[in-house]
Amino acid sequence: MLRLQNIHTGYGDIAVLKNISLHVSRGEIVTLIGANGAGKTTLLNTICGLVRARSGSIVYNDRPVTDCSADQIVRLGISQVPEGRQIFAPLSVLDNLRLGAYTRAREWGKKKVQERIEQMYALFPRLQERAQQYAGTLSGGEQQMLAIARALMADPCLLVLDEPSMGLAPLVIAEIFKAVARLRDERKTTIFLVEQNARTALKYADRGYVIETGKIMLEGRSDDLLNNREVQRAYLGRQKQPIWE
Amino acid sequence: MSIESQIVQFLFTGIALGSIYAMVALGFNIIYNATGILNFAQGEFVMLGGLVMVWLSVTLGLPMPLAFAVTVAAVMAVGALFERLAIYPLKKPPVLILIIITLAGSIIFKGSAMLLWGKKTYSLPHFSSEQPIAVLGATILPQTFWIIGFLAAVVAALALFFNCTMLGKAMRACSFNPTAASLVGINVKRIVLLSFAVSAAIGAIAGIVFTPVVLMEYDRGTMLALKGFCAAVLGGLGNGAGAVVAGLLIGILESFGAGFISSAYKDAIALLVLLLVLVVRPGGLLSRGEASRLKDF
Numbered sequence: 447m448l449r450l451q452n453i454h455t456g457y458g459d460i461a462v463l464k465n466i467s468l469h470v471s472r473g474e475i476v477t478l479i480g481a482n483g484a485g486k487t488t489l490l491n492t493i494c495g496l497v498r499a500r501s502g503s504i505v506y507n508d509r510p511v512t513d514c515s516a517d518q519i520v521r522l523g524i525s526q527v528p529e530g531r532q533i534f535a536p537l538s539v540l541d542n543l544r545l546g547a548y549t550r551a552r553e554w555g556k557k558k559v560q561e562r563i564e565q566m567y568a569l570f571p572r573l574q575e576r577a578q579q580y581a582g583t584l585s586g587g588e589q590q591m592l593a594i595a596r597a598l599m600a601d602p603c604l605l606v607l608d609e610p611s612m613g614l615a616p617l618v619i620a621e622i623f624k625a626v627a628r629l630r631d632e633r634k635t636t637i638f639l640v641e642q643n644a645r646t647a648l649k650y651a652d653r654g655y656v657i658e659t660g661k662i663m664l665e666g667r668s669d670d671l672l673n674n675r676e677v678q679r680a681y682l683g684r685q686k687q688p689i690w691e
Numbered sequence: 692m693s694i695e696s697q698i699v700q701f702l703f704t705g706i707a708l709g710s711i712y713a714m715v716a717l718g719f720n721i722i723y724n725a726t727g728i729l730n731f732a733q734g735e736f737v738m739l740g741g742l743v744m745v746w747l748s749v750t751l752g753l754p755m756p757l758a759f760a761v762t763v764a765a766v767m768a769v770g771a772l773f774e775r776l777a778i779y780p781l782k783k784p785p786v787l788i789l790i791i792i793t794l795a796g797s798i799i800f801k802g803s804a805m806l807l808w809g810k811k812t813y814s815l816p817h818f819s820s821e822q823p824i825a826v827l828g829a830t831i832l833p834q835t836f837w838i839i840g841f842l843a844a845v846v847a848a849l850a851l852f853f854n855c856t857m858l859g860k861a862m863r864a865c866s867f868n869p870t871a872a873s874l875v876g877i878n879v880k881r882i883v884l885l886s887f888a889v890s891a892a893i894g895a896i897a898g899i900v901f902t903p904v905v906l907m908e909y910d911r912g913t914m915l916a917l918k919g920f921c922a923a924v925l926g927g928l929g930n931g932a933g934a935v936v937a938g939l940l941i942g943i944l945e946s947f948g949a950g951f952i953s954s955a956y957k958d959a960i961a962l963l964v965l966l967l968v969l970v971v972r973p974g975g976l977l978s979r980g981e982a983s984r985l986k987d988f
Contacts, residue, residue: 494874520876532871534864541860548861549876600876 453502475637477647480657495519525602531593535582546599566595587618611643644681696828701950707835709942710842714897715919716934718890724866725886734916735800740898741907745813770891804909815902921965927975
């Protein structure tokens with residue numbers, strides 16, 4: 447569904463992504479794990495058209511999208527839930543959701559947008575209670591739900607999430623991840639998830655990639671990665687034990 | 692004239708003047724919110740509004756309402772064209788460079804207006820009767836009420852646009868967080884274009900209603916932009932309500948200053964107010980402290 451080939455990206459003189467290749471197939475949950483500054487967000491922003499790739503290609507549904515602008519990408523069916531939520535704080539929850547359907551509003555009409563909003567309320571009932579509140583007054587977990595719902599409003603085939611667990615309590619994280627897993631199971635939405643919280647991400651994902659200083663170091667099935675000694679040491683907090691022999 | 696009637700007289704003159712400053716300040720704010728740019732060509736939109744209106748309604752003899760609509764549309768087109776030719780082609784330019792471009796734009800507009808209309812001063816008939824109305828011993832031109840009415844209409848239209856339409860909300864989303872706005876699929880560049888068109892339209896309206904009272908010539912824009920800028924800063928950059936309050940305040944102060952001190956200091960008053968604000972309350976009258984620290988300017 448989505449395939450990146452030999453992507454190089456950078457800001458100014460600094461190369462951030464070096465020769466990144468990865469793919470996401472329809473109906474999968476794929477996660478990208480890595481430490482701070484490894485290039486995770488840059489990679490997502492390259493996919494979503496916010497950052498231009500210097501070389502390499504991105505193909506989505508057999509269509510080259512390397513040079514598409516951010517709003518074209520959304521129209522094509524890739525929505526991003528940005529890092530740190532980035533909801534529109536001075537607007538109401540309802541307006542945030544409506545803006546999520548900005549690209550579809552004309553073709554859908556008011557009624558279908560409203561239906562879509564109802565579906566989001568079904569997914570996150572807490573948003574319905576807060577519909578008229580300013581988005582900035584929501585708690586961190588509610589803001590994350592709103593950010594996900596806002597991205598889903600555009601009816602994406604591929605949902606890209608940037609660190610949905612950031613700054614949230616463990617119980618809330620579990621709630622959010624369950625909602626994400628349900629999205630895949632019930633709506634067949636494909637999910638590409640970027641996380642520092644490797645354990646949780648790998649628990650819910652089918653496959654994973656490990657990124658380190660702009661390069662993909664490892665890839666594999668989630669279970670294999672969870673059992674990989676290197677991943678355990680670097681990302682899961684396993685004590686490094688000296689090996690005799 | 693008694694002192695009371697003098698006060699009423701200055702108050703109304705000041706409000707009329709202030710309404711124009713408020714409209715210019717609103718134009719500043721709309722572009723500032725969408726892009727972070729201070730558009731110093733804003734005053735030129737006012738000048739163009741006045742002169743195009745004179746050309747259409749006096750020279751060509753079009754009926755007032757038609758000439759009004761065509762003028763606003765024409766100046767909007769100029770604003771949009773300016774954005775497409777001077778702002779749009781640049782890739783991620785620093786804000787300061789963009790501001791200097793708008794200064795250049797203002798000089799070009801002024802020069803073109805001088806070539807087209809010459810250095811003559813033009814007048815426009817009042818919208819309704821020119822017979823002054825007596826209020827508490829002061830004489831007030833009916834055009835004053837037109838000016839105040841148009842300010843009210845512009846404010847109402849903007850409030851409706853930003854609070855009740857999807858496009859207006861998208862514009863607010865852009866000014867709050869352009870990255871998130873493009874991630875929900877809002878074409879930020881188109882919003883920037885729209886902001887220039889809307890600002891130009893407001894400028895044109897200000898020019899049209901203002902010209903009957905004070906006449907219009909090619910180089911009026913610079914001073915209006917400066918006063919409008921003072922109002923925008925006084926109200927807190929980007930703050931719509933602040934712009935209106937501050938615009939009216941500067942107009943009234945100027946009118947009282949000219950009346951009671953000396954008309955020679957008329958233009959100095961707005962600048963004095965600007966300096967005071969920048970020293971005492973840099974975020975503007977209606978600002979909340981934290982917001983102003985995060986702004987580039």
